[in-house]
Amino acid sequence: MNPNPSAPVIEVKNLTCGYGETVVLQDVSFVVHPREVLLVIGGSGCGKSTLLRCLIGLLKPFQGDVAHFGRSFTAADATQRREILKTFGVLYQNNALWSSMTLAENVSLPLEEHTSLSRADREEIVTLKLNEVGLSGSEKLYPSELSGGMKKRAALARALALDPEIVFFDEPSEGLDPITSREMDRLILQVRDILGTTMVIVSHQLSSIFRLADRVIMLDPKTKGIIAEGKPKELAANSKDPRVRDFLNQDTDSAKPTSRTPEVATEVHSP
Template identity: 60%
Template sequence: MSIPSETAIEVQGLECRQGERTILRDVTFSVRRGELFFVIGGSGCGKSTLLKHLIGLLPVAAGRIAYFGSDFTAAGAAERRAMQQRFGVSYQYGALWSSMTLAENVALPLQEYTKLSAAEQREIVRWKLAQVGLAGCEDQFPSEISGGMRKRAAIARALALDPPILFFDEPAAGLDPITSRSLDRLILEIRDNLHTTMVIVSHELPSILGIADRAILLHRDVQGILADGPPRRLLAESTDPRVREFLAPEDVVSAVHQP
Protein backbone atom coordinates (compact mmCIF):
# COMPACT_ATOMS: atom_id res chain seq x y z
CA MET A 1 0.00 0.00 0.00
CA SER A 2 1.37 3.44 -0.88
CA ILE A 3 2.01 6.06 1.76
CA PRO A 4 -0.53 8.88 1.31
CA SER A 5 2.07 11.69 1.31
CA GLU A 6 3.81 9.98 -1.59
CA THR A 7 0.70 10.14 -3.74
CA ALA A 8 1.05 13.04 -6.18
CA ILE A 9 -2.18 12.57 -8.12
CA GLU A 10 -5.32 10.76 -7.14
CA VAL A 11 -8.20 10.34 -9.58
CA GLN A 12 -11.44 8.70 -8.51
CA GLY A 13 -14.48 7.87 -10.61
CA LEU A 14 -13.68 10.56 -13.15
CA GLU A 15 -16.09 11.12 -16.02
CA CYS A 16 -14.76 13.11 -18.96
CA ARG A 17 -16.96 14.69 -21.60
CA GLN A 18 -16.42 16.61 -24.79
CA GLY A 19 -19.52 18.76 -24.98
CA GLU A 20 -22.50 16.48 -24.38
CA ARG A 21 -20.58 13.34 -25.30
CA THR A 22 -19.11 11.13 -22.59
CA ILE A 23 -15.63 10.03 -23.66
CA LEU A 24 -14.41 8.33 -20.47
CA ARG A 25 -16.26 7.09 -17.40
CA ASP A 26 -15.26 5.83 -13.98
CA VAL A 27 -11.56 6.52 -14.44
CA THR A 28 -9.67 5.72 -11.23
CA PHE A 29 -5.90 5.70 -10.74
CA SER A 30 -3.21 7.29 -8.64
CA VAL A 31 0.30 8.45 -9.46
CA ARG A 32 3.18 8.35 -7.00
CA ARG A 33 5.57 11.26 -6.56
CA GLY A 34 8.42 10.95 -9.04
CA GLU A 35 6.64 8.36 -11.14
CA LEU A 36 6.85 8.32 -14.95
CA PHE A 37 3.20 7.62 -15.56
CA PHE A 38 2.09 7.02 -19.14
CA VAL A 39 -1.36 7.34 -20.66
CA ILE A 40 -1.50 5.12 -23.71
CA GLY A 41 -4.05 3.84 -26.21
CA GLY A 42 -5.21 4.13 -29.79
CA SER A 43 -6.09 7.35 -31.55
CA GLY A 44 -9.34 8.88 -30.33
CA CYS A 45 -9.58 6.83 -27.11
CA GLY A 46 -9.51 9.97 -24.97
CA LYS A 47 -5.90 10.49 -23.89
CA SER A 48 -5.79 14.22 -24.60
CA THR A 49 -9.30 14.58 -23.19
CA LEU A 50 -8.16 12.99 -19.92
CA LEU A 51 -5.11 15.26 -19.77
CA LYS A 52 -7.24 18.36 -20.32
CA HIS A 53 -9.46 17.31 -17.42
CA LEU A 54 -6.46 16.66 -15.19
CA ILE A 55 -5.10 20.18 -15.70
CA GLY A 56 -8.49 21.86 -15.39
CA LEU A 57 -8.88 22.90 -19.01
CA LEU A 58 -12.17 21.00 -19.30
CA PRO A 59 -14.78 20.80 -16.52
CA VAL A 60 -15.11 17.49 -14.69
CA ALA A 61 -18.52 15.87 -15.26
CA ALA A 62 -18.25 13.55 -12.25
CA GLY A 63 -15.61 12.25 -9.87
CA ARG A 64 -12.64 13.77 -8.14
CA ILE A 65 -9.03 14.75 -8.83
CA ALA A 66 -6.61 15.54 -5.99
CA TYR A 67 -3.02 16.77 -6.07
CA PHE A 68 -0.77 16.05 -3.10
CA GLY A 69 -3.89 15.43 -1.01
CA SER A 70 -5.69 18.67 -2.00
CA ASP A 71 -8.98 18.37 -3.84
CA PHE A 72 -8.58 20.06 -7.23
CA THR A 73 -12.15 19.44 -8.39
CA ALA A 74 -13.72 21.14 -5.37
CA ALA A 75 -11.22 24.02 -5.17
CA GLY A 76 -12.35 27.62 -5.64
CA ALA A 77 -10.98 29.71 -8.51
CA ALA A 78 -8.01 31.19 -6.60
CA GLU A 79 -6.95 27.88 -5.07
CA ARG A 80 -7.30 26.18 -8.44
CA ARG A 81 -5.10 28.75 -10.12
CA ALA A 82 -2.50 28.31 -7.37
CA MET A 83 -2.55 24.55 -7.98
CA GLN A 84 -2.32 25.05 -11.74
CA GLN A 85 0.86 27.08 -11.24
CA ARG A 86 2.43 23.85 -10.05
CA PHE A 87 1.74 22.13 -13.37
CA GLY A 88 4.09 22.31 -16.32
CA VAL A 89 2.30 21.44 -19.54
CA SER A 90 3.41 20.66 -23.06
CA TYR A 91 0.32 20.28 -25.25
CA GLN A 92 -0.10 17.90 -28.19
CA TYR A 93 -0.54 20.77 -30.60
CA GLY A 94 0.79 23.49 -28.28
CA ALA A 95 3.45 24.81 -30.54
CA LEU A 96 5.73 27.66 -29.58
CA TRP A 97 4.74 31.18 -30.59
CA SER A 98 6.40 31.58 -33.97
CA SER A 99 6.81 35.35 -33.68
CA MET A 100 8.76 35.03 -30.44
CA THR A 101 12.31 33.87 -29.82
CA LEU A 102 12.91 30.74 -27.75
CA ALA A 103 13.85 32.94 -24.78
CA GLU A 104 10.60 34.90 -25.08
CA ASN A 105 8.59 31.68 -25.34
CA VAL A 106 10.19 30.14 -22.26
CA ALA A 107 9.78 33.39 -20.31
CA LEU A 108 5.98 33.42 -20.82
CA PRO A 109 5.04 31.45 -17.66
CA LEU A 110 7.48 33.58 -15.63
CA GLN A 111 5.77 36.73 -16.87
CA GLU A 112 2.32 35.35 -16.22
CA TYR A 113 2.87 33.90 -12.76
CA THR A 114 5.86 35.65 -11.16
CA LYS A 115 7.11 39.14 -10.35
CA LEU A 116 10.71 38.37 -11.26
CA SER A 117 12.78 41.15 -12.83
CA ALA A 118 13.75 40.99 -16.50
CA ALA A 119 17.32 40.08 -15.52
CA GLU A 120 16.15 37.28 -13.21
CA GLN A 121 13.85 35.96 -15.93
CA ARG A 122 16.71 35.98 -18.44
CA GLU A 123 18.86 33.97 -16.05
CA ILE A 124 16.15 31.33 -15.51
CA VAL A 125 15.42 31.13 -19.24
CA ARG A 126 19.12 30.62 -19.98
CA TRP A 127 19.30 27.83 -17.38
CA LYS A 128 16.10 26.10 -18.58
CA LEU A 129 17.25 26.13 -22.20
CA ALA A 130 20.62 24.73 -21.10
CA GLN A 131 18.82 22.01 -19.13
CA VAL A 132 17.14 20.74 -22.30
CA GLY A 133 20.32 20.95 -24.36
CA LEU A 134 19.56 24.28 -26.05
CA ALA A 135 22.23 26.49 -24.47
CA GLY A 136 22.91 29.52 -26.63
CA CYS A 137 19.68 29.22 -28.63
CA GLU A 138 17.92 32.06 -26.76
CA ASP A 139 17.58 34.37 -29.74
CA GLN A 140 16.53 31.80 -32.33
CA PHE A 141 13.00 31.66 -33.66
CA PRO A 142 11.04 28.36 -33.75
CA SER A 143 11.15 28.32 -37.57
CA GLU A 144 14.96 28.35 -37.45
CA ILE A 145 15.35 25.14 -35.44
CA SER A 146 14.52 21.46 -35.95
CA GLY A 147 11.37 19.67 -34.77
CA GLY A 148 13.30 17.92 -31.99
CA MET A 149 14.70 21.25 -30.78
CA ARG A 150 11.20 22.74 -30.79
CA LYS A 151 9.97 19.88 -28.60
CA ARG A 152 12.87 20.54 -26.23
CA ALA A 153 12.07 24.23 -26.14
CA ALA A 154 8.43 23.44 -25.31
CA ILE A 155 9.70 21.26 -22.46
CA ALA A 156 11.93 24.13 -21.26
CA ARG A 157 8.83 26.33 -21.18
CA ALA A 158 6.93 23.66 -19.20
CA LEU A 159 9.88 23.54 -16.76
CA ALA A 160 10.08 27.32 -16.32
CA LEU A 161 8.32 27.44 -12.95
CA ASP A 162 10.05 24.30 -11.57
CA PRO A 163 6.73 22.47 -11.40
CA PRO A 164 6.44 19.35 -9.25
CA ILE A 165 4.16 17.83 -11.91
CA LEU A 166 4.68 17.79 -15.66
CA PHE A 167 2.08 16.83 -18.25
CA PHE A 168 3.33 16.00 -21.75
CA ASP A 169 0.95 15.17 -24.57
CA GLU A 170 2.82 13.22 -27.26
CA PRO A 171 6.22 14.82 -26.64
CA ALA A 172 7.90 12.70 -29.32
CA ALA A 173 5.23 12.75 -32.03
CA GLY A 174 6.76 13.29 -35.44
CA LEU A 175 10.36 12.85 -34.28
CA ASP A 176 12.84 10.37 -35.73
CA PRO A 177 13.74 7.41 -33.46
CA ILE A 178 17.12 8.82 -32.42
CA THR A 179 15.72 12.22 -31.45
CA SER A 180 12.88 10.46 -29.73
CA ARG A 181 15.33 8.42 -27.61
CA SER A 182 17.25 11.55 -26.66
CA LEU A 183 13.95 13.07 -25.51
CA ASP A 184 13.40 9.96 -23.35
CA ARG A 185 16.83 10.50 -21.79
CA LEU A 186 15.90 14.11 -21.08
CA ILE A 187 12.67 13.00 -19.41
CA LEU A 188 14.58 10.51 -17.22
CA GLU A 189 17.14 13.20 -16.33
CA ILE A 190 14.43 15.64 -15.30
CA ARG A 191 12.77 13.01 -13.14
CA ASP A 192 16.03 11.85 -11.56
CA ASN A 193 17.38 15.36 -10.91
CA LEU A 194 14.19 17.14 -9.88
CA HIS A 195 12.08 14.18 -8.73
CA THR A 196 9.29 15.51 -10.90
CA THR A 197 6.08 13.52 -11.29
CA MET A 198 5.27 13.13 -14.97
CA VAL A 199 2.11 12.23 -16.82
CA ILE A 200 3.02 11.46 -20.41
CA VAL A 201 0.65 10.70 -23.26
CA SER A 202 2.49 8.63 -25.82
CA HIS A 203 2.16 6.35 -28.81
CA GLU A 204 5.85 5.54 -28.90
CA LEU A 205 6.38 1.88 -28.01
CA PRO A 206 10.12 2.24 -27.35
CA SER A 207 9.37 5.02 -24.83
CA ILE A 208 6.46 3.17 -23.28
CA LEU A 209 8.44 -0.05 -22.85
CA GLY A 210 11.71 1.78 -22.16
CA ILE A 211 11.03 4.46 -19.57
CA ALA A 212 7.46 4.24 -18.23
CA ASP A 213 7.16 3.12 -14.61
CA ARG A 214 3.47 2.52 -15.10
CA ALA A 215 0.81 3.05 -17.72
CA ILE A 216 -2.92 3.09 -18.07
CA LEU A 217 -4.18 1.83 -21.41
CA LEU A 218 -7.39 3.57 -22.44
CA HIS A 219 -9.75 1.91 -24.87
CA ARG A 220 -12.88 3.02 -26.68
CA ASP A 221 -14.63 -0.32 -26.04
CA VAL A 222 -14.67 0.31 -22.30
CA GLN A 223 -14.69 4.14 -22.47
CA GLY A 224 -12.02 4.03 -19.80
CA ILE A 225 -9.06 2.08 -18.49
CA LEU A 226 -8.57 -1.33 -20.10
CA ALA A 227 -5.26 -2.15 -18.39
CA ASP A 228 -3.12 -0.61 -15.65
CA GLY A 229 0.43 -1.60 -14.72
CA PRO A 230 4.10 -1.50 -15.71
CA PRO A 231 4.02 -1.80 -19.53
CA ARG A 232 6.57 -4.61 -19.67
CA ARG A 233 4.49 -6.60 -17.23
CA LEU A 234 1.33 -5.91 -19.23
CA LEU A 235 3.16 -7.08 -22.34
CA ALA A 236 4.40 -10.24 -20.62
CA GLU A 237 1.21 -11.14 -18.80
CA SER A 238 -1.85 -9.72 -20.53
CA THR A 239 -3.79 -12.10 -22.71
CA ASP A 240 -6.32 -9.46 -23.76
CA PRO A 241 -5.97 -9.16 -27.56
CA ARG A 242 -6.68 -5.42 -27.36
CA VAL A 243 -3.74 -4.94 -24.98
CA ARG A 244 -1.49 -7.09 -27.16
CA GLU A 245 -2.58 -5.28 -30.29
CA PHE A 246 -1.32 -2.07 -28.76
CA LEU A 247 1.84 -3.25 -26.97
CA ALA A 248 2.91 -6.02 -29.33
CA PRO A 249 1.87 -4.99 -32.85
CA GLU A 250 4.50 -7.41 -34.20
CA ASP A 251 2.15 -10.22 -33.07
CA VAL A 252 -0.38 -8.78 -35.49
CA VAL A 253 2.21 -8.30 -38.22
CA SER A 254 3.42 -11.91 -37.93
CA ALA A 255 -0.19 -13.10 -37.96
CA VAL A 256 -0.71 -11.22 -41.23
CA HIS A 257 2.26 -13.06 -42.72
CA GLN A 258 0.90 -16.50 -41.80
CA PRO A 259 -0.43 -18.36 -44.83
Protein backbone atom coordinates in the same frame (compact mmCIF):
# COMPACT_ATOMS: atom_id res chain seq x y z
CA MET B 1 5.06 21.26 -1.29
CA ASN B 2 4.12 17.67 -0.55
CA PRO B 3 4.00 17.14 3.24
CA ASN B 4 3.82 13.36 2.88
CA PRO B 5 6.48 12.33 0.36
CA SER B 6 4.83 9.02 -0.47
CA ALA B 7 1.28 10.41 -0.80
CA PRO B 8 -0.08 10.46 -4.35
CA VAL B 9 0.80 13.50 -6.42
CA ILE B 10 -2.46 13.21 -8.32
CA GLU B 11 -5.62 11.38 -7.36
CA VAL B 12 -8.35 10.82 -9.94
CA LYS B 13 -11.60 9.58 -8.43
CA ASN B 14 -14.57 8.27 -10.42
CA LEU B 15 -13.91 10.67 -13.26
CA THR B 16 -16.50 10.86 -16.03
CA CYS B 17 -15.82 13.34 -18.81
CA GLY B 18 -16.45 14.12 -22.45
CA TYR B 19 -17.86 16.75 -24.78
CA GLY B 20 -21.46 17.95 -24.95
CA GLU B 21 -23.63 14.84 -24.66
CA THR B 22 -20.78 12.45 -25.46
CA VAL B 23 -19.10 10.54 -22.67
CA VAL B 24 -15.47 9.72 -23.55
CA LEU B 25 -14.33 8.34 -20.19
CA GLN B 26 -16.58 6.83 -17.55
CA ASP B 27 -15.86 6.32 -13.88
CA VAL B 28 -12.07 6.35 -14.18
CA SER B 29 -9.94 6.20 -11.01
CA PHE B 30 -6.17 6.08 -10.57
CA VAL B 31 -3.32 7.75 -8.73
CA VAL B 32 0.06 9.12 -9.81
CA HIS B 33 2.96 8.54 -7.42
CA PRO B 34 5.76 11.01 -6.68
CA ARG B 35 8.65 10.97 -9.18
CA GLU B 36 7.12 8.26 -11.32
CA VAL B 37 6.86 8.34 -15.09
CA LEU B 38 3.27 7.32 -15.76
CA LEU B 39 2.28 6.68 -19.37
CA VAL B 40 -1.34 6.95 -20.47
CA ILE B 41 -1.51 4.65 -23.48
CA GLY B 42 -4.00 3.29 -26.01
CA GLY B 43 -4.96 3.60 -29.65
CA SER B 44 -6.07 6.76 -31.40
CA GLY B 45 -9.35 8.20 -30.11
CA CYS B 46 -9.44 6.27 -26.82
CA GLY B 47 -9.47 9.47 -24.75
CA LYS B 48 -5.85 10.02 -23.79
CA SER B 49 -5.81 13.74 -24.62
CA THR B 50 -9.25 14.13 -23.08
CA LEU B 51 -7.98 12.64 -19.82
CA LEU B 52 -4.96 14.95 -19.95
CA ARG B 53 -7.23 17.97 -20.39
CA CYS B 54 -9.09 16.96 -17.20
CA LEU B 55 -5.81 16.44 -15.32
CA ILE B 56 -4.63 19.97 -16.16
CA GLY B 57 -7.96 21.64 -15.55
CA LEU B 58 -8.75 22.51 -19.17
CA LEU B 59 -11.83 20.29 -19.30
CA LYS B 60 -14.37 20.20 -16.52
CA PRO B 61 -15.46 16.65 -15.66
CA PHE B 62 -19.13 15.65 -15.84
CA GLN B 63 -18.59 13.81 -12.58
CA GLY B 64 -15.81 12.84 -10.22
CA ASP B 65 -12.72 14.63 -9.08
CA VAL B 66 -9.09 15.37 -9.91
CA ALA B 67 -6.88 16.35 -6.97
CA HIS B 68 -3.28 17.59 -7.11
CA PHE B 69 -1.43 17.10 -3.79
CA GLY B 70 -4.75 16.57 -2.06
CA ARG B 71 -6.22 19.79 -3.48
CA SER B 72 -9.34 19.21 -5.52
CA PHE B 73 -9.02 20.83 -8.92
CA THR B 74 -12.70 20.55 -9.68
CA ALA B 75 -13.80 22.20 -6.43
CA ALA B 76 -11.13 24.94 -6.45
CA ASP B 77 -12.09 28.61 -6.63
CA ALA B 78 -10.19 30.96 -8.95
CA THR B 79 -7.40 31.68 -6.44
CA GLN B 80 -6.89 28.02 -5.51
CA ARG B 81 -6.95 27.09 -9.18
CA ARG B 82 -4.20 29.58 -9.93
CA GLU B 83 -2.13 28.12 -7.10
CA ILE B 84 -2.53 24.62 -8.53
CA LEU B 85 -1.72 25.82 -12.07
CA LYS B 86 1.64 27.12 -10.84
CA THR B 87 2.72 23.65 -9.69
CA PHE B 88 2.81 21.91 -13.05
CA GLY B 89 4.06 22.41 -16.58
CA VAL B 90 2.54 21.17 -19.81
CA LEU B 91 4.09 20.16 -23.09
CA TYR B 92 1.29 20.28 -25.65
CA GLN B 93 1.09 18.03 -28.67
CA ASN B 94 1.87 20.90 -31.08
CA ASN B 95 4.43 22.48 -28.66
CA ALA B 96 2.32 25.68 -28.50
CA LEU B 97 5.36 27.92 -28.86
CA TRP B 98 4.60 31.51 -29.90
CA SER B 99 6.09 31.90 -33.37
CA SER B 100 6.52 35.67 -33.06
CA MET B 101 8.59 35.34 -29.88
CA THR B 102 12.18 34.21 -29.38
CA LEU B 103 12.88 31.12 -27.30
CA ALA B 104 13.89 33.32 -24.38
CA GLU B 105 10.55 35.16 -24.56
CA ASN B 106 8.62 31.90 -24.83
CA VAL B 107 10.36 30.35 -21.81
CA SER B 108 9.99 33.58 -19.85
CA LEU B 109 6.20 33.73 -20.31
CA PRO B 110 5.21 31.59 -17.28
CA LEU B 111 7.64 33.61 -15.13
CA GLU B 112 6.03 36.88 -16.21
CA GLU B 113 2.57 35.48 -15.63
CA HIS B 114 3.08 33.77 -12.28
CA THR B 115 5.98 35.55 -10.56
CA SER B 116 7.14 39.07 -9.78
CA LEU B 117 10.78 38.31 -10.61
CA SER B 118 12.92 41.08 -12.08
CA ARG B 119 13.88 41.00 -15.74
CA ALA B 120 17.46 40.03 -14.83
CA ASP B 121 16.27 37.14 -12.65
CA ARG B 122 13.92 35.96 -15.40
CA GLU B 123 16.76 36.03 -17.92
CA GLU B 124 18.92 33.99 -15.58
CA ILE B 125 16.22 31.34 -15.20
CA VAL B 126 15.61 31.26 -18.96
CA THR B 127 19.31 30.59 -19.57
CA LEU B 128 19.31 27.85 -16.91
CA LYS B 129 16.20 26.18 -18.34
CA LEU B 130 17.50 26.26 -21.93
CA ASN B 131 20.70 24.74 -20.58
CA GLU B 132 18.76 21.99 -18.80
CA VAL B 133 17.20 20.85 -22.08
CA GLY B 134 20.41 21.08 -24.12
CA LEU B 135 19.58 24.37 -25.89
CA SER B 136 22.25 26.62 -24.40
CA GLY B 137 22.81 29.78 -26.39
CA SER B 138 19.49 29.52 -28.27
CA GLU B 139 17.84 32.45 -26.47
CA LYS B 140 17.49 34.64 -29.54
CA LEU B 141 16.27 31.98 -31.97
CA TYR B 142 12.67 31.89 -33.19
CA PRO B 143 10.67 28.62 -33.23
CA SER B 144 10.73 28.59 -37.05
CA GLU B 145 14.53 28.32 -36.91
CA LEU B 146 14.37 25.08 -34.88
CA SER B 147 14.16 21.42 -35.86
CA GLY B 148 11.25 19.34 -34.57
CA GLY B 149 13.35 17.91 -31.74
CA MET B 150 14.60 21.36 -30.71
CA LYS B 151 11.03 22.70 -30.62
CA LYS B 152 10.09 19.91 -28.21
CA ARG B 153 13.08 20.77 -26.04
CA ALA B 154 12.14 24.44 -26.06
CA ALA B 155 8.59 23.57 -25.06
CA LEU B 156 10.00 21.44 -22.25
CA ALA B 157 12.19 24.35 -21.11
CA ARG B 158 9.07 26.51 -20.89
CA ALA B 159 7.19 23.75 -19.04
CA LEU B 160 10.06 23.63 -16.52
CA ALA B 161 10.26 27.41 -16.05
CA LEU B 162 8.45 27.47 -12.71
CA ASP B 163 10.28 24.39 -11.31
CA PRO B 164 7.08 22.35 -11.47
CA GLU B 165 6.31 19.31 -9.33
CA ILE B 166 4.69 17.61 -12.34
CA VAL B 167 5.08 17.88 -16.11
CA PHE B 168 2.34 16.65 -18.43
CA PHE B 169 3.17 15.67 -22.01
CA ASP B 170 0.82 14.97 -24.91
CA GLU B 171 2.58 12.68 -27.43
CA PRO B 172 6.10 14.08 -26.88
CA SER B 173 7.65 11.98 -29.65
CA GLU B 174 4.97 12.55 -32.27
CA GLY B 175 6.48 13.71 -35.58
CA LEU B 176 10.04 12.98 -34.47
CA ASP B 177 12.31 10.51 -36.22
CA PRO B 178 13.32 7.47 -34.13
CA ILE B 179 16.69 8.88 -33.06
CA THR B 180 15.30 12.29 -32.07
CA SER B 181 12.44 10.55 -30.30
CA ARG B 182 14.93 8.50 -28.30
CA GLU B 183 16.87 11.65 -27.40
CA MET B 184 13.67 13.30 -26.17
CA ASP B 185 12.84 10.25 -24.04
CA ARG B 186 16.32 10.32 -22.55
CA LEU B 187 15.94 13.98 -21.72
CA ILE B 188 12.60 13.34 -20.00
CA LEU B 189 14.19 10.63 -17.84
CA GLN B 190 17.17 12.86 -17.04
CA VAL B 191 14.90 15.66 -15.90
CA ARG B 192 12.98 13.23 -13.69
CA ASP B 193 16.18 11.78 -12.22
CA ILE B 194 17.89 15.11 -11.59
CA LEU B 195 15.01 17.43 -10.74
CA GLY B 196 12.68 14.79 -9.27
CA THR B 197 9.76 15.89 -11.43
CA THR B 198 6.76 13.57 -11.71
CA MET B 199 5.95 12.89 -15.38
CA VAL B 200 2.53 12.09 -16.83
CA ILE B 201 2.87 11.26 -20.51
CA VAL B 202 0.22 10.50 -23.10
CA SER B 203 1.62 8.30 -25.87
CA HIS B 204 0.66 5.66 -28.38
CA GLN B 205 4.25 5.07 -29.56
CA LEU B 206 5.44 1.70 -28.38
CA SER B 207 9.15 2.49 -28.45
CA SER B 208 8.63 5.44 -26.10
CA ILE B 209 6.21 3.52 -23.90
CA PHE B 210 8.76 0.75 -23.25
CA ARG B 211 11.63 3.20 -22.77
CA LEU B 212 9.90 5.63 -20.47
CA ALA B 213 7.21 4.03 -18.38
CA ASP B 214 7.58 3.08 -14.76
CA ARG B 215 3.91 2.21 -15.08
CA VAL B 216 1.18 2.53 -17.71
CA ILE B 217 -2.55 2.86 -17.67
CA MET B 218 -4.21 1.73 -20.87
CA LEU B 219 -7.49 3.25 -22.05
CA ASP B 220 -10.00 1.66 -24.38
CA PRO B 221 -12.71 3.49 -26.35
CA LYS B 222 -15.36 0.77 -25.97
CA THR B 223 -14.84 0.35 -22.24
CA LYS B 224 -14.44 4.16 -21.91
CA GLY B 225 -11.93 3.51 -19.19
CA ILE B 226 -8.80 1.76 -17.96
CA ILE B 227 -8.40 -1.82 -19.19
CA ALA B 228 -4.88 -2.40 -17.86
CA GLU B 229 -2.48 -0.94 -15.35
CA GLY B 230 1.10 -2.02 -14.65
CA LYS B 231 4.59 -2.28 -16.08
CA PRO B 232 4.53 -2.41 -19.89
CA LYS B 233 6.87 -5.40 -20.24
CA GLU B 234 4.87 -7.43 -17.73
CA LEU B 235 1.58 -6.51 -19.39
CA ALA B 236 2.97 -7.35 -22.85
CA ALA B 237 4.01 -10.79 -21.64
CA ASN B 238 1.33 -11.68 -19.13
CA SER B 239 -1.88 -9.70 -19.65
CA LYS B 240 -4.90 -11.94 -19.99
CA ASP B 241 -6.62 -9.26 -22.10
CA PRO B 242 -5.87 -9.76 -25.83
CA ARG B 243 -6.45 -6.04 -26.51
CA VAL B 244 -3.61 -5.21 -24.13
CA ARG B 245 -1.27 -7.92 -25.42
CA ASP B 246 -1.98 -7.01 -29.05
CA PHE B 247 -1.38 -3.31 -28.47
CA LEU B 248 1.88 -3.85 -26.61
CA ASN B 249 3.19 -6.50 -28.99
CA GLN B 250 2.59 -4.67 -32.26
CA ASP B 251 5.27 -5.40 -34.77
CA THR B 252 6.65 -1.98 -35.63
CA ASP B 253 10.20 -1.12 -36.65
CA SER B 254 10.84 1.05 -33.64
CA ALA B 255 8.67 -0.88 -31.20
CA LYS B 256 11.35 -2.33 -29.02
CA PRO B 257 14.40 -0.63 -27.57
CA THR B 258 17.57 -1.72 -29.36
CA SER B 259 20.97 -2.36 -27.86
CA ARG B 260 22.46 0.22 -30.26
CA THR B 261 20.99 3.23 -28.50
CA PRO B 262 23.35 6.15 -29.23
CA GLU B 263 24.54 8.23 -26.35
CA VAL B 264 23.05 11.70 -26.32
CA ALA B 265 25.10 14.66 -25.21
CA THR B 266 22.46 16.35 -23.14
CA GLU B 267 23.24 17.74 -19.76
CA VAL B 268 20.69 18.60 -17.15
CA HIS B 269 21.81 20.69 -14.25
CA SER B 270 20.07 21.00 -10.96
CA PRO B 271 19.07 24.59 -10.17
